[in-house]
Amino acid sequence: MLELAILGFLHERPLHGYDLRGRVAALTGHVRPIADGTLYPAIKRMEAKGWLERKTQPGSAAAPRHMLHLRPAGEQELLRRLREPEELDVSDENRWFVLLAFLRHLRxxxxxxxxxxxxxxxxxxxxxxxxxxxxxxxxxxxxxxxxxxxxxxxxxxxxxxxxxxxxxxxxxxx
Structure with a gap:
């Protein structure tokens, strides 16, 4: 569910980790709060799979910020998950809502x-x-x-x- 939400939001536009966390929390936080200890390891796993990449962007103050971008392999994974959802994605109401939030990307x-x-x-x-x-x-x-x-x-x-x-x-x- 978390990976699908990350892929879906990044398909719409590149985001900073903080912005991504806010969007995921708005979609699923009422059911499952998203902690940094959950989100950032998931992002790292998805980077290792080649689905996402970080690009450094100058920060408004001194520290640079990392912008997350969906790579072509991540888009393919998103479309695969939307086209062929697991049984739990269809039967579990919370997982279904995450799937439904991004089903429009399956054109x-x-x-x-x-x-x-x-x-x-x-x-x-x-x-x-x-x-x-x-x-x-x-x-x-x-x-x-x-x-x-x-x-x-x-x-x-x-x-x-x-x-x-x-x-x-x-x-x-x-």
Whole structure:
């Protein structure tokens, strides 16, 4: 998820590490805060793979700043991850949101539709946070008001996303 966010933001424009951290935090920070001890090692790993490069830029004060740029290999990796997301990228809501934030960079509408169809298929499976006799429990069958709230909110969110997915697939021609 972190690597995809880094690749996606750098595809849009070169950024300083501090600016990149802010953008990643805005996208994922409410779920998983991004610490320097997480971000900068990821950047170094991605540099070692040839996906990113640092270019020194004069600083506004005395110290030079490092600008991060996406290399062609990084763009290829970004497009591969968007075109062929892992199963967790489709099923985990937080990872899905990161993928969705950059899916526009996959310029082929049919490829975009293929990713959306995978999410749609996942959401159309009967599911719940709670099961009874192997069947999903529905909110109206729960006495606990907190579990009922959880199930009600989850259903409303899923219904909204299903509507959006179907509409977008129609718009994409898929």
């Amino acid at each position: 082929d509408p049919e490829a975009q539709a293929g990713v959306l169809r995978r999410r749609l298929a996942f959401l159309e499976l009967p599911s719940s946070f709670f099961y009874e006799d192997g069947r999903p429990v529905r909110a109206e069958n729960v006495d606990d008001p907190f579990r009922q709230g959880l199930l009600t909110i989850a259903r409303a969110t899923s219904e909204a996303e299903l509507h959006w997915l179907r509409t977008t697939l129609t718009d994409l021609g898929g």
